[in-house]
Amino acid sequence: MADTATDQAFVEFERVQKSYDGEILVVKDLNLSMPKGEFLTMLGPSGSGKTTCLMMLAGFETATHGEIKLDGRPINNIPPHKRGIGMVFQNYALFPHMTVAENLSFPLEVRKIGKSEREEKVMRALGMVQMQDFAGRRPAQLSGGQQQRIALSRALVFEPELVLMDEPLGALDKQLRETLQFEITNLAHDLGITTVYVTHDQTEALTMSDRVAVFDDGRIQQLAPPDELYEEPQNSFVAQFIGENNTLMGTVSKINGDRCEVTLDGGEIIDAKPVNVSEVGQRTRVSIRPERVEMNKERLQPDVHTLRAEVLEFIYMGDIFRTRLRVAGNDDFVIKTRNAPDQVRLTPGTQIEIGWLPQDCRALDA
């Protein structure tokens, strides 16, 4: 997909705002630009404005301010049925009175495509999701996963360049969700379709996307590829929202380039990387991933600060151990260690010393 991407933005939001009641902005000053062929996920808690953005792109909601462009032309004044955008809905939205084949044939009939070509395209689209044998069934005779496969092939059958997916896997069980995540990403990349995917499931967002836009409070908090999002969150909302995270509150006491010292509220001093703090004396929330906390002092740099911790709970999770600690007054400090043969299993009550590489600990906004 990357080779088909050009500098020309395919989907563009320019200073888009949306308000339903004329007072409260659901979407505040949204700017987003997507190259052709990208799989972009809008991730965020409910009420963060992600679905509204998708609906504006589909044409079911109109932007209060700003402009939305598709392939360089503004689409604010184009009705949904003339936008040529495919869409997959959370509740599948299959037409219950039509068979699977009739459902898929509907967008082609509307486009006045001849019967033989229609049948051929329908079968090809069903083939993409391995559902050819179900052409004569009605949606009610299919399971949830099968229905969503049909909905997916219906959104692709008329070969749209842009496909929107509104939490398409939300109603399915975990295993099916994982299989379909894989199928959807493969299909999207194979066909070179530009995809906007909305979800509140961060695992889904991380595993499927080229880039993820994290939404909160009507704004994009961070727009980055999954690994960058997880490892380098730009603010404390993103850090909290993506993955598990330990946080400690403190004040910046020394800054030196890409390293700083933070004095925690209990007086302990730790090392961190300043992300959005810039001066000494600023309040900060430091964030560190559970798997980046180190208990083995020998693996740490000699000059870093360490913290004393008391083991409160040890949970055996099979592939990993999850240990809950009390660190600097925080009872919910979690570390994760791999279940390796030499890994110690800590018993509650044990006193240990923990530390981390300064670049893994990020000093964010308070």
Added chain:
Amino acid sequence: MGLPPYATLGQRIWYYSFRVICGLIFFFLVAPIVVVMPLSFNAQDFFTFTPEMLRLDPEGYSLKHYRDFFTNPQWQLALKNSLIIAPLATIISVSLGTLAAIGLSQSHVPFKGTIMAILISPMIVPLIISATGMFFFYAQLGNWMESTLGLDKGFVGYVKVVLAHAVLGIPFVIITVTATLVGFDRSLTRAAANMGAGPVTTFFRVQMPLILPGVISGGLFAFITSFDEVVVVLFVGSASQKTLPWQMFIGLREQISPTILAVATILVVISIALLTTVELLRRRSERLRGMSPG
């Protein structure tokens, strides 16, 4: 569901009296209709069971009242009028009622409750009051159509009765269609729009087939309302628009002929046939869409 072995005396008494009460209610509902049927085969011109009929003597029965109904020009005119007026009124009620219900189910419509109340009012306001109002209103309208538009008097008469009956039928359609729309998934119309279908195509290909059961039962109620209606016809129509109920009403007043009973029997049979057909069709379509089990 039988009585459990531990039922007390009170529960036993209630169990049987409940059945008796239900039976009585059913009897009072059905008896007047059932009693009409044998009487319509009376060989005499009276509304009574003759001794021959009670003896089940074939001499006591005849089809002469049915013959009268199918040959008497008065009854034939009434039948023809009913068959013209009821379907036309139904078509108008169904079209307007369905559109109104769809409009009122949109979230952005202001004063929804008030509009709904006004549209439903013909069903709530006593018929005689609506009829009186309609009498004056349609008299004016009729005069205007005849004098200004120069339309034929007979034609205008039909227009008046059809419109009046359509107004009476609209509430039924609105209520049944609104009920089906409650379960209608809006993402279906969105999906259709997304696939490139304009609003009109979406309506006829997606929304209409799905709310059809509601539209049909509403239409059936509207049809039967018009087919059975006597008060408004008496006020708004003239003798040349007399419908079956009108002719029956006049017949009861002027000459008590068992032909009325024959007509009543035919109407009952038609009503039952209509209801059964529609119900079967509705069940079939629901089964096809997987909305009800089995």
